[in-house]
Amino acid sequence: MNDQPNELTKAAIQSKILHGKRALVMGIANGNSIAFGCARVFRQLGADLAVTYLNEKARPHVEPLAKELGASIFAPCDVAQSGQLEAVFRQIRETWGSLDIALHSIAFAPKEDLQGRLVDSSDEGFKVAMDISCHSFVRMARLAEPLMPDGGTLLAMSYHGANKVVPNYNLMGPVKAALESAVRYLAYELGDKHIRVHAVSPGPLKTRAASGLKDFDVLLTEAIERAPIGELVDIDDVGLTAAYLTTPFARRLTGTTTYVDGGLSIMA
Numbered sequence: 246m247n248d249q250p251n252e253l254t255k256a257a258i259q260s261k262i263l264h265g266k267r268a269l270v271m272g273i274a275n276g277n278s279i280a281f282g283c284a285r286v287f288r289q290l291g292a293d294l295a296v297t298y299l300n301e302k303a304r305p306h307v308e309p310l311a312k313e314l315g316a317s318i319f320a321p322c323d324v325a326q327s328g329q330l331e332a333v334f335r336q337i338r339e340t341w342g343s344l345d346i347a348l349h350s351i352a353f354a355p356k357e358d359l360q361g362r363l364v365d366s367s368d369e370g371f372k373v374a375m376d377i378s379c380h381s382f383v384r385m386a387r388l389a390e391p392l393m394p395d396g397g398t399l400l401a402m403s404y405h406g407a408n409k410v411v412p413n414y415n416l417m418g419p420v421k422a423a424l425e426s427a428v429r430y431l432a433y434e435l436g437d438k439h440i441r442v443h444a445v446s447p448g449p450l451k452t453r454a455a456s457g458l459k460d461f462d463v464l465l466t467e468a469i470e471r472a473p474i475g476e477l478v479d480i481d482d483v484g485l486t487a488a489y490l491t492t493p494f495a496r497r498l499t500g501t502t503t504y505v506d507g508g509l510s511i512m513a
């Protein structure tokens with residue numbers, strides 16, 4: 246990248262356009278997580294943060310990052326455990342009273358199902374993947390709605406494998422397709438409340454979740470070779486686009502899937 250975009254990025258950051266906004270960020274596992282890139286940009290733009298961690302095992306990895314981000318709320322949340330998501334929103338209501346942004350950057354599928362053919366996926370594996378990676382976003386939207394009386398933005402992380410067959414993406418393809426469809430239906434249902442709903446679709450990034458995919462390194466190499474921009478995206482790139490979607494610059498956008506992939510998805 247040349248210097249000009251960096252100067253522009255600095256100027257954008259200095260605008261503090263999210264000052265006074267309250268953002269819930271779910272899906273930070275470590276410093277490589279896409280959710281961390283998003284949280285860091287939201288914070289740099291002035292937002293107050295609520296950060297969740299999966300469980301006690303994850304906590305020591307996430308807590309220092311939440312501190313670095315100056316998060317006002319730090320709470321456990323395994324979306325597969327009934328009541329935990331509700332408890333996070335209860336805490337947000339008690340602490341803040343309202344919410345402006347909720348980001349879902351969570352995906353999971355059992356390893357055998359993730360690494361096998363879709364045609365062989367188990368009932369249970371498919372259900373778990375769909376529940377954690379898709380339906381939990383719907384539940385998040387339901388809980389966010391009453392806390393967004395003046396509108397807000399809901400964001401979910403998708404991937405190009407939702408729309409095109411990406412070898413080795415397997416059952417996550419249909420799961421992400423359902424997520425992108427859920428984004429459109431939620432945008433329709435919540436539009437009159439000025440709650441905008443978006444999917445962000447990053448190009449491949451080396452994270453813990455991605456390391457569960459077979460031959461992921463091939464995807465990274467291909468992305469560099471084939472993307473018009475000729476570089477991999479990083480978590481701050483995703484954060485900047487996610488932040489843009491929450492601002493008035495995107496105030497008439499909803500229901501979209503926005504690619505942050507250096508143009509990779511336009512290639513045949």
Ligand code: NAD
Nearest residue numbers: 272273274278279323324351352402404449450452453454
């Ligand atoms: P990551 O491993 O850093 O993040 C995945 C997160 O999901 C972790 O924080 C994990 O704790 C959380 N999670 C899993 N099960 C959960 C549960 N039951 N309850 C609550 N949280 C749970 O990896 P990442 O790549 O940053 O993934 C974030 C999102 O981005 C995912 O939706 C992923 O599909 C999507 N995505 C990733 C890439 C990529 O190449 N890395 C590309 C496009 C989209």
